[in-house]
């Protein structure tokens with residue numbers, strides 16, 4: 001099999017850069033894209049704001065403390081989606097195999113590209129140049145023989161960077177990396193690996209597959225591949241999002257009548273995540289897990305998709321009213337999941353009004 005050529009393109013500080021591009025008064029200044037409100041989180045921060053330690057997904061109040069002179073701008077996802085579409089049009093000149101990850105990130109398979117450029121590096125350079133010239137925005141790109149390496153590469157020279165991992169250079173790049181850089185290695189797996197004194201990818205490569213499977217179950221074979229720079233996953237164009245969900249396991253059992261704050265918080269998380277989608281949610285599903293691990297599911301498909309966070313919350317709360325806990329006394333619940341699905345095409349939505357929604361502290365925005 002000949003080596004594939006994958007590009008990962010990641011717009012730099014996307015929402016903040018769009019705001020700076022469109023409003024000269026914001027240029028060169030620390031800009032924080034966030035809704036107002038106590039529970040709001042940062043959707044994006046300009047590089048000027050990042051110098052003060054401001055990061056995506058941190059509480060907006062903390063961002064304000066870190067950088068009191070920051071200029072706060074409410075997010076305008078309708079505009080970001082339009083710009084994202086323009087970026088996509090540039091990608092389409094080079095390949096039909098485009099897999100968007102979010103509004104500001106996508107994989108492209110350019111093993112065969114549409115313009116006849118001889119290398120993937122030249123394709124990535126052309127894409128970055130066209131984004132800069134035509135849209136006046138900056139993108140970083142990574143080029144590699146597979147998706148996971150391309151994503152690591154795009155991050156390597158950020159911002160305004162291009163980094164290429166040639167097939168022969170995979171080990172030079174990969175082996176010294178801390179294992180935490182591998183996709184899927186989060187806190188739990190990271191701590192387990194630390195106990196095994198596995199710090200770098202080179203250490204990880206020393207473990208045989210059977211012992212990885214023993215330690216990490218189904219994730220074991222994937223770790224075995226990643227440690228070798230192998231990732232057979234393909235670039236899947238327009239992978240449809242089937243549903244967006246948020247879930248919470250309560251620290252203590254909570255009577256069903258007292259679950260409103262939790263359901264509100266889940267609805268906010270889901271609403272914010274749904275704003276990043278090109279399609280909108282319609283069917284709303286509420287799942288409640290009882291302390292006996294029984295799962296109660298209720299769903300509702302309204303005639304029109306919910307157009308505000310408040311509408312989504314109302315539907316979810318009404319669903320809770322329909323949950324019948326049976327003839328026995330109401331039992332406490334130990335968890336809840338809210339998951340709207342069934343996406344019709346998104347009609348043109350007006351930008352969210354200020355204060356229309358509140359963000360919850362979930363890391364939902366990449367930059």
Ligand SMILES: [Mg+2]
Nearest residue numbers: 010011104367
């Ligand atoms: Mg980005």
